Amino acid sequence: MARMLMKGNYAAVYGAAMAGCTAYYGYPITPASEIAESAASLFPKLGRTFLQAESEVAAINMVYGAAGSGQRVMTGSSGPGISLKLEGISYCAGAALPCVIVDIMRGGPGLGNIGPEQSDYNQVVKGGGHGNYSSIVLAPNSCQEMCDYTMKAFELADKYRTPVFVLTDGVIGQMMESVTIPEPVKELPDKSDYAVYGTPLHKNLVNSIYIDHDDLEEWNLTLHKKYQVIKKEEVMYEEYMMEDAEIAVIGYGSVSRVLRTAVDAARAKGIKMGLFRPVTLFPFPEKEIAAMPGKGVKHILTVELSTGQMVDDVNLALAGSIKSDLYFRLGGNVPSADEILGKISELYGEVK
């Protein structure tokens, strides 16, 4: 059966396996542990490497070693574990190494809890670690997308030689849906221009240190240019009932699913509401959001499972053209569609 009922966390690993990922390095954490568990079950069947590292710090540095060795490699974690990985992710970005990191967000700060939140947005989307870098961030909202976007993450990582995040929350990681497994990749990209194999032909150097100030400035500008290309080429988003929408609700991950239900309910009441769902968070679909007021959108409500992290990007895109609003729930609580509609009528009561 290519079609299976499986958890989002499992689907990510199937996607990785189909993408030709040959190594998984990770450390368990709820609600991401099934990623490590499914890699532990699938990868040995394929003669591929699964290693439970001693910490997230070790895991990401193993990812650095594997990526520098030319492998497609993945790790998975959640909030506290991602915080620990950030130094290593910065090293990967600085050495231009492709890798895939799955983050199944949980409640914070500190130990927080294992309920779904979206409060890793800033540490994931805004670089997070030290230095001038950004990771590409894909935000799936279904189990099928967990599989497909993890696969895509590997392509993007290799295309731009950069870390790519698959960012979602505990709801998507823990839920089960039908997933149709894509066909495995037939060919992997040639990495002999940078990967270290320990052969006479490829005495490459994997490195992020540039002692000379001019050299480091130049390298940073090279990275900066890469991010500009990514911003131009790789934006992904999804719209639902946006054609004639006067109210746009914006959300990603599991929130976008609730918002979709809310849009259906709103439309049933004759409210012209639509959903805008960023699929890539870096690059952020800023142009599309900036264009909304010109297309008849009068009100924009961003809904997040954080006190407002993505909303900063929404407002940057809008550049003050119209005032936008924010609604959020925290600590593992997820808003219901009714709750969203209540907020809509509270804020924009006059809208029909």
Next chain:
Amino acid sequence: MKKTMLQKPKGFIDEYKHKAGAEKDRTHYCPGCGHGILHKLIAEALEDFGLVDETILISPVGCSVFAYYYFDTGNFQAAHGRAPAVATAASRANPDKIVISYQGDGDLAAIGGNNILQAANRGENIVVFFINNAIYGMTGGQMAPTTLEGQVTTTTPYGRNTDTDGFPIKMSEVLSQLTAPTYIERVSLHDAPHIRKTRNAVRKAIKNAKERKGFQFVEVLSTCPSGWKMDPVKSMKWVKEKMLPLYPLGVYRDLGDDAKITTRPVPVMDPVAVWEKLGISAEADVDFPRGDVAEEYRKLSIRVAGFGGQGIMVTGQALASVALEYGYNVSWLPSYGPEMRGGTANCSVNIQDGQIGAAEAVKPSMLLAMNRPSLEKFEEAVEPGGTLIYNSTLIDIEPTRADIKVFAIPITGIADELGNTRVQSMVNIGAYAAITDMFRVEDVIALLPKLFKGKKQAILDLNAKAVKAGFAYVKDNFK
């Protein structure tokens, strides 16, 4: 003879092209520093064994951060303390290569303490060269974990005080407590005879690595004239007089021919083989023909709730699994996070055509309540016109809603009659099939081996009976 001695080993790059600045023919190390000597011994060994082209070297953070300037090998520069983790992955990716983790004492024994411990404990097939110079050289002479008692450094200006700073860590002794390492030796660079012994240890470790003999660890007592603020000659003397008594030289582990040879699997990459190994095949995906499902059951948002242990999750997953085989889009979400409080387990299942929105059945169109607390908790939320199925064996109160369809079914009782309470889940599925006309009993039974993978035929037969019994109860008792 003399000429040969002065030749640069071929393990080094001819011209240090990666090195910043003009002086591309000399190292960045200070006069009298031990790093340079150890570099040379490694480079010579690689040349002599013909391994220069088969070696991957990991430079750490510390004075040897620039080791990659010099070695004509494949090179990584790693984060502070993480060289063993990087080496682990490089070795797993290239199992037949010599992978060298070159580290200082701050790098290895302080920030990277756990990384070296765990790599050693896994018996990674790597060589670790550990420069113990009792100080942080690179950052200007701060205390290292190996700093001697009373030793003055920039962060122990009154001398290392063991009451507050602890004692010097003896890494060779620590690692020799582990089972996996193959070879551990402590050597020193303080005079020519000892350099010769160091040379032997370096060569032994590299040779072992070539034979894939697992984890090799060579601790090298070394001078740091700049960090110690001593001239090179005095530094040599200081190693001999102060360090040797504390850090006894010698072999701490040598498994010799008893060392296990490292083997690693070859990754399966062929697309056909990948699917085969994982048991995936597109051919099995044929939808069952759908029955005549009433309008109200074509887009279902179901809450299944009961005690933990009542098969709540299994019932929900089975609903989703079977519906999937009729080509419906399905989702299953376990009670998760705060919902888990209070001893009731519940899950949400969506079954419909088209894209599924919110996964949680906040306002379910169907509630399957297996115990009283679940009925009390979720009845109110059921959509008007929705359906309630409740377990009348355990629920001794009447539902209050008049605007929903109610099916009272003695689910636990039916299961018990079959001789096993645990088949409640399949009684549920049978009842659901009868109410909605969504599943045919024979289809569900055909799927049982898939739903209960690896279970004995007797268990499958019992569950088949349960499906039939649930189905029959509804057909017999409701019109």
